[in-house]
Amino acid sequence: MKLTARFDDFLRDTVNLNQARIDLLSQRVDTIKRFLRDSDYEPKIIRFAAQGSWAHKTIIKPPTGNKEFDADLVVYLEPVDDWDAAKYVNELRRVFRASATYKDKTSRKSRCVTVDYAGDFHLDVVPIVVREHWLGSDTYEVCNRAENCFEASDGDGFKEWWSEQNKAVGGNYLIKTARLLKYLRDTKSTFSAKSVLLTTLIGERVGVFDGVIFDTYPDLPTTLKVIVGRLDDWLQENPDLPAVENPALPGESFTRKWTQEQYDNFRNKISQYREWVDDAYGEEDRDESIKKWRRLFGESFAKGEVKEAASRRLRVFADAIQQGKDLVSLVEARGRQILTQMPANLPQVVSVPYRNAANQVPVRIVAYERAEEDGADLRPLTSGDMIHPNSGIYFRAVQQASGLPFSKDFKVEWQVVNTDEEAANSDCLRGGFYPSKDMNSRYEPTKFRGVHWVQAFLINKRTRLVCGVSDRFFVVIA
Incomplete structure (x- = not known):
């Protein structure tokens, strides 16, 4: 959509x-x-x-x-x-x-x-x-x-060339596409490309007849889809690091400081993001499309609509079980077992950005309350335990049966989901993925009253496939 x-x-x-x-x-x-x-x-x-x-x-x-x-x-x-x-x-x-x-x-x-x-x-x-x-x-x-x-x-040559390419697209959609891709580069930090190089690669994907014969760029999402798709096609046709020159000054190379390894990574990432763009664009269900765009751009995309939809869905959940209770009161009245009925597909929950491996490894989360990230463990926690605000929790992902850490062939990414009114009112409804620190661990402060959860995803560093997923670990901040 x-x-x-x-x-x-x-x-x-x-x-x-x-x-x-x-x-x-x-x-x-x-x-x-x-x-x-x-x-x-x-x-x-x-x-x-x-x-x-x-x-x-x-x-x-x-x-x-x-x-x-x-x-x-x-x-x-x-x-x-x-x-x-x-x-x-x-x-x-x-x-x-x-x-x-x-x-x-x-x-x-x-x-x-x-x-x-x-x-x-x-x-x-x-x-x-x-x-x-x-x-x-x-x-x-x-x-x-x-x-x-x-x-x-080139003097003003490049600036004039870029202006003409943007004019050919219309609506300033090329400029806006460049901003979106620069935002993607800066926030995800998964590839490196200097702005002038990225701008050139984008601008060179504009076809001569796009705005003359075809209505190729009717809006920004379509422009993003077309440009990223064409960029991916061009990158796949060029497995070896190509010379990308200044279109206004032939002979000036913008790739002279790029290595083959950096180019390979850029090529792979653009291919991956092309799949995500196509998936989000083609998704006909509005809530699912928002989730897929948020997988690409993060939790700030459509956050107003997500806030309203999340609050509405949680109210429906609470009302269906016990009229007039917020989620914390609901857990206090009915016990932590009610958490297993809590919907996992809330609007702010980002789609998993990795494919699953054929064989899955059981993953378990262990957790301790800590007043600060590097502080002492105050008490062990289990899923659904209540905790006060202004404290914090240290999470670590371990092997289900033995409790031992995973080998260095794997990394753990954490999906952190905030819900309920306090988080919503502070624009802190989260649902994205965050990296581990040492020992596949993560520390999260307890700020907002509500029911929240974390989930650990075990990822093979080489294949980038999900090899195991923990159960949701619920945190009830009262």
């Missing part, structure tokens, strides 16, 4: 960089432009231009835990006689360092000077020398300070 409105919500609320932060970036950049024009920097400034994700309009919120984002500002310069490449960067740094405003914010890289607005963003100021040619087009050169050499640049 397309769920176009949910995609719009997801981009607005989760993926897109806040407009206030973009406005602040623009204000800070305007100040830097005035500063440099009024400074004693010797090269004549021709103009300024945004570059990178900021210019391409594919900039997204930084991933959780990293509040700062990156932006690039190009300064186009007339050449100065007898200046080598390093001097353009070194002198630019001197100008910033001489300012009381920028002195403590400035650092230097090989090709730029970085102004660091701590807690907000990093701005790379990139000097590019423009050389005029009477019988041909102007050429643009980046200044490599480390090797003291000039390197060819």
